[in-house]
Amino acid sequence: MKADQPVHCLREQLFGVWDFHVSKDAGNVSLFDTTELCTHSVPNRVQLVNKKHEFSFASTDLYKLNLMDNYKAEAIFCKDGKDCEKSTIKGKWTSIYDQAFNIELENGLRFVSNFRYNIKQLISADPFRDAGAKGIEKFRHIESGDNDKFDSACDQTMVGFVQATKGTDKSTMAQHKVTCFHGTQRKHYDIEETKAFNTGKVKFNKITAHHTVQPDNLLADAQQDQKKPTNVHAVQTPFKRTKAKRRVNMHLEHKPSEEMDIMIQAINEADLGWTADVCKYQKTHKLYGEHCDDDGKLTLAEVKIEDDDDEAQAAPQSLADGKKEFGVAGDKDFDQTFGQAQKYMQKYGTAEEIPDSELPESHDWRDINGFDFTAPFRDQGHCGSCYTISFT
Numbered sequence: 001m002k003a004d005q006p007v008h009c010l011r012e013q014l015f016g017v018w019d020f021h022v023s024k025d026a027g028n029v030s031l032f033d034t035t036e037l038c039t040h041s042v043p044n045r046v047q048l049v050n051k052k053h054e055f056s057f058a059s060t061d062l063y064k065l066n067l068m069d070n071y072k073a074e075a076i077f078c079k080d081g082k083d084c085e086k087s088t089i090k091g092k093w094t095s096i097y098d099q100a101f102n103i104e105l106e107n108g109l110r111f112v113s114n115f116r117y118n119i120k121q122l123i124s125a126d127p128f129r130d131a132g133a134k135g136i137e138k139f140r141h142i143e144s145g146d147n148d149k150f151d152s153a154c155d156q157t158m159v160g161f162v163q164a165t166k167g168t169d170k171s172t173m174a175q176h177k178v179t180c181f182h183g184t185q186r187k188h189y190d191i192e193e194t195k196a197f198n199t200g201k202v203k204f205n206k207i208t209a210h211h212t213v214q215p216d217n218l219l220a221d222a223q224q225d226q227k228k229p230t231n232v233h234a235v236q237t238p239f240k241r242t243k244a245k246r247r248v249n250m251h252l253e254h255k256p257s258e259e260m261d262i263m264i265q266a267i268n269e270a271d272l273g274w275t276a277d278v279c280k281y282q283k284t285h286k287l288y289g290e291h292c293d294d295d296g297k298l299t300l301a302e303v304k305i306e307d308d309d310d311e312a313q314a315a316p317q318s319l320a321d322g323k324k325e326f327g328v329a330g331d332k333d334f335d336q337t338f339g340q341a342q343k344y345m346q347k348y349g350t351a352e353e354i355p356d357s358e359l360p361e362s363h364d365w366r367d368i369n370g371f372d373f374t375a376p377f378r379d380q381g382h383c384g385s386c387y388t389i390s391f392t
Contacts, residue, residue, distance in 0.1 A: 005099045006046060006147045007117040009154035010205060012192035014101060014185075017216050018065045020111060021081070022162055022181040023057035029176050038161045038180035046144040047158060048127040051118040051151070055159055055182040063111075063181075064222050065103065066215045067093050069191050073103050076218045084222045100160075108167050113160020113183060116153040123149055155185035186221070189213045256282040337369040 062078040073091040078084040091105035096112075103111040123142075124130050130138055142149055162179040164170050169177055193209040264276040265287065279292035328334060339346075348354050365373040 004097075004145050005114050005117065006144060006150040007115045007152045007154075008098050008147065009095070009115045009152055010098065010194060011095050012194055012207075013154040013188070014095060015067055015069070015189040015191045015213075016185050017187040017189075017218070017221060018067060018183050018185050020063040020065060020181045020183045021055075021057065021060045022063060023179060024059045024061060025057065026177055026179045029178055038159045038178065046142060046146075047117075048119050048124070048131070048139060048142070049116075049158075050121065050124070050126060051153065053118075053128075057180065062222075063109075064186075064218045066218060067101075067103070068189070068215050069210075069212070073105070074215075074218065075105055076222065078222055082226055084219055086219060088218065104165065108165045108170070110163040110165050111160060111181060111183075112163070113157040113181070116156035116158050117150040118153055119150055155188070157181075157183040186225075187216065189215070256280055258282070261285050333369065334371060337371050341368055341373060 060081060062081040062084075063075050064078065064084075065073055065075040067073055071092050071094055073093040075089045075091065076084050076087070077089070089105045089107050091103060093101060093103040095101045100112065100114045105111075119127055119142075124139075127139065159180050159182050162181055164177060191211055191213050192207055193211075194205040195208045196203065196205050261281055264278065264280055267276040268278075278287055278289040281288040283292075344354055344358075
């Protein structure tokens with residue numbers, strides 16, 4: 001997809017000790033108006049660097065982090081990269097698809113960055129030199145989804161940004177305090193083992209083993225680094241084997257706010273082929289939906305397919321394929337099927353509560369008792385929300 005970054009990293013590669021070098025230079029911008037953020041064009045475009053390129057800032061502080069199992073994180077702060085505080089800051093982390101990660105610390109700092117990807121040497125040994133000598137036209141044919149033109153470096157990041165989520169320096173989309181950072185993994189924890197599978201139709205990795213690993217003492221690591229700096233990525237040996245753990249759902253509900261109001265309106269005015277939920281506006285917003293104060297759930301008789309042009313054209317094809325008409329009021333077969341489709345949601349509060357023994361061998365939303373719950377394909381264009389488009 002055009003909006004994706006050309007990098008592929010698995011979660012198992014991310015566990016370990018990371019050094020985040022944070023620039024001391026900062027400024028305020030509106031993310032709705034700016035055209036560049038921490039060296040990235042907005043919206044995010046592919047960047048061209050080779051494996052020898054080193055990111056650097058004029059002056060930096062250091063956050064040393066442990067990215068651990070169950071999406072737990074901890075960090076220490078080292079002013080100027082050497083004067084380290086003894087207190088540990090707790091937090092959490094998650095990967096964003098296979099292209100980036102997000103770390104949120106309890107002190108209110110959020111770190112977001114793409115994993116590093118280097119242009120293949122056969123295409124350009126030195127993209128900065130080539131662009132200067134031959135012009136940017138040399139690289140016009142490269143798009144962000146061209147994974148075959150880049151090598152992933154999952155133990156490093158591109159230049160990312162730091163956002164304050166609370167306190168007097170709290171950033172919003174409209175008033176964003178820009179602080180940039182880049183990260184390097186100093187030690188890898190061998191927590192997960194996976195195996196690649198290819199069914200002929202889909203490729204995926206399955207967790208085959210899980211290890212419990214004692215994380216490093218970050219303060220001791222920092223003190224040792226000052227005595228003998230090293231970039232060797234050592235592997236921590238596991239001391240205990242355990243069974244693979246259950247899934248963890250990192251989703252947090254978006255709550256109404258002034259920032260959310262701006263974001264929803266910007267999305268809906270951009271004509272992306274989908275719209276954000278107007279019920280997430282604050283109730284005082286002029287576009288807050290009249291239906292939003294209902295009990296929150298449609299009755300089965302009210303559930304029906306959206307009547308837009310694409311779906312209106314697709315419906316006759318679905319019916320011609322032997323599928324039943326979706327969401328006809330009073331259809332007992334549909335009411336029963338709709339209840340079946342919602343059975344996990346009705347029985348369990350969160351996804352991680354569903355035991356593997358209750359999951360079916362296969363599941364096809366295109367044919368649940370003859371009903372097709374999917375919508376036609378949509379072109380997301382340059383909108384970097386493939387997970388949203390695919391899910392909705």
